[in-house]
Every structure is written in structure tokens, then in C-alpha cells.
Amino acid sequence: MPAVVSAGRHGAPAPTGRSQPEVMRLIESVLLPGLVAWHQSLPAVVDERRAIELARRLVGPTGTGVRELLCEHYAGHGSLHRLFTGLVEPAARRLGDLWSSDDCTESEVTIGLCRLLSELRQLDGCGSRVAGHAGRAALVVPLPGEPHMLGAALDAESLWQAGWLPQSEYPETDDALQTLVAARHYDVLCISLSPSFRRSHRLDRLAQFISRARAVSLNPNLVVVVSGRAFHEDRSAARRVGADGSSRWASRFELLH
Structure with missing residues (x-):
């Protein structure tokens, strides 16, 4: 979930000074261990x-x-x-x-x-939580104006079960979300769009928001992951908005190399 991709067709921002090896080391040390431990050997078999x-x-x-x-x-x-x-x-x-x-x-x-x-x-309490990542904080939000909250809820639950400390928020405006990002140190920012609709018309705005979020974040190595149907069906969409990875399945984060 860290950030470092070059500008794409939708005007995604250029990298913010971190080299690709630095980003990958950050991802591997901060994000992957708990998630891999949680969903290892759990293939996504769709019924x-x-x-x-x-x-x-x-x-x-x-x-x-x-x-x-x-x-x-x-x-x-x-x-x-x-x-x-x-x-x-x-x-x-x-x-x-x-x-x-x-x-x-x-x-x-x-x-x-x-x-x-x-x-x-109603199924709360059924999931098990793996150990680790004490103090690792993730801010989990839908893009402001997105009425479909399911994706954010699944991302938060997945991170919690992987041993993270997710903070779920539902800001009404971009400014309110920027304020949240700037308020404390987060290791990861998870932003979701609709799990049902592609929302292609919102990708430009998401790219702009991600660029601003990196600028105001207290963490110079903030990792940004996006989720939603747009990213499930088109992996390149995550790169175009300037994210470090996408969540094509709950907890199944795909990293951009």
C-alpha cells in the first residue's frame, strides 16, 4: 500500500521522491506479513x-x-x-x-x-485475528460522495483480522478527508469506490485526491491502496490514479511494481 507511480492517462502524480526499491521494502515490512498470514491458502473461489x-x-x-x-x-x-x-x-x-x-x-x-x-x-465475532502489527494504523474510507460503503467495511474488517488497527471514517467532503489524513500518522490509506458500479468518471478526482493526501500526510511513506469494481476489473486503473496497490478481493492486495 505505499505510493510511487508515474503519471498516467488520468493525470496521476509523479513519484514523491522515493525509489522503487524503497517502496517495495516498505510494503514488504509493513503491509504484507499480516495479510499473507491471514489469507494464505485461501483462494477466492466465486460461487x-x-x-x-x-x-x-x-x-x-x-x-x-x-x-x-x-x-x-x-x-x-x-x-x-x-x-x-x-x-x-x-x-x-x-x-x-x-x-x-x-x-x-x-x-x-x-x-x-x-x-x-x-x-x-450480524456475523461480527466470527472472524479470527492474527497477531502482529501492533500500532500499525490504517485509515479506511470511501471516496467522499460515494454512497456505497460496503467496500470500505470489507477492507476494514480484512485489515483488522490481519492484525492491523483500521480507523473507519465516512467524510462528506474532500477537505474533510484531507483533514483526517493530516491529523495523525497513518501507515496505510485505503480508499474505496463502489463495489457494484465502475465509477470511471471519478478516477480523475481520485487521482487528484491521492496526490493531495500524500502532500498533507504526516507519513512521508504513506501507502495508498484503492478498491472497488473499477479496480477489480482493470488492474491498470490503480496505477493511473497514483495508488501503490489495489484490493481486488477483500484483503487480497495487489501491489504495483
Whole structure:
């Protein structure tokens, strides 16, 4: 999650003085150990049939059967990581597909994601936490104006289970988020866009924000990771916005070399 990429098509900022080897050493010493320990040998196997069914239930009038599907998948795999990567995140993308095919409205997608997050919170306490990274702080936020909070919630849970100290915030403006970044020393900044929609029109703004965040951060080696459907489907998008890596799956951070 540290920052150092050259400008791309969307005007991402140039590196801020750190060499590539320095960045990779920082990533390897600060970020990877806990995350690798947590998701090692946990492949992301997507249950497409169940993800489609979950998406349809989420946009139903009452959301009937959502909890049953989540509990059934969790019971069958015994891991929140596998629940996130195998069912929850794919279902969020299927919600976007339903909207694209005019099978639901944008409001129904937002309501469905809220239902999904609410049901996941009923599973609190099921996840185990690995030791390590005492004092390592991560600021986890959606880009201001992003109404879909699921990605930020999954990132925060993944980091917590990996032994980090994530601070989840939901700033309403870019200035408010800049103030948060400047308020204390963070090792990592995780910024999410919608897990359902691609939000391509927001990438320029995200690139500008990342550049400003590095400038105001108390940590000259701040690591920036981005997540959302845009980055799940296009790995180069993370490089274009000036991030150090992307979270294509919950806790599965891909680094930009």
C-alpha cells in the first residue's frame, strides 16, 4: 500500500521522491506479513450461482432469504474471507449488472448493499485475528460522495483480522478527508469506490485526491491502496490514479511494481 507511480492517462502524480526499491521494502515490512498470514491458502473461489441468487434477493421487496444464503455459505466454508471473496463481493457486482440490464434501479442497488452490510454485521465475532502489527494504523474510507460503503467495511474488517488497527471514517467532503489524513500518522490509506458500479468518471478526482493526501500526510511513506469494481476489473486503473496497490478481493492486495 505505499505510493510511487508515474503519471498516467488520468493525470496521476509523479513519484514523491522515493525509489522503487524503497517502496517495495516498505510494503514488504509493513503491509504484507499480516495479510499473507491471514489469507494464505485461501483462494477466492466465486460461487456465481449463489452470488446471482443473493443479488436478486437483495433487491427484492423485503430482502427475504439474504441471511440464510450468507449463513449457509459461511457454514460451508468456515471463513469470513471466503464469504467475502466467494459470495459477498461477487453479489455486489451482480447488483451492478442487474442495474445495467434495467432489472433494478440505482436506488435498489444502494438499498441492497445496505441490506448486505447490515446482515454481515450480524456475523461480527466470527472472524479470527492474527497477531502482529501492533500500532500499525490504517485509515479506511470511501471516496467522499460515494454512497456505497460496503467496500470500505470489507477492507476494514480484512485489515483488522490481519492484525492491523483500521480507523473507519465516512467524510462528506474532500477537505474533510484531507483533514483526517493530516491529523495523525497513518501507515496505510485505503480508499474505496463502489463495489457494484465502475465509477470511471471519478478516477480523475481520485487521482487528484491521492496526490493531495500524500502532500498533507504526516507519513512521508504513506501507502495508498484503492478498491472497488473499477479496480477489480482493470488492474491498470490503480496505477493511473497514483495508488501503490489495489484490493481486488477483500484483503487480497495487489501491489504495483
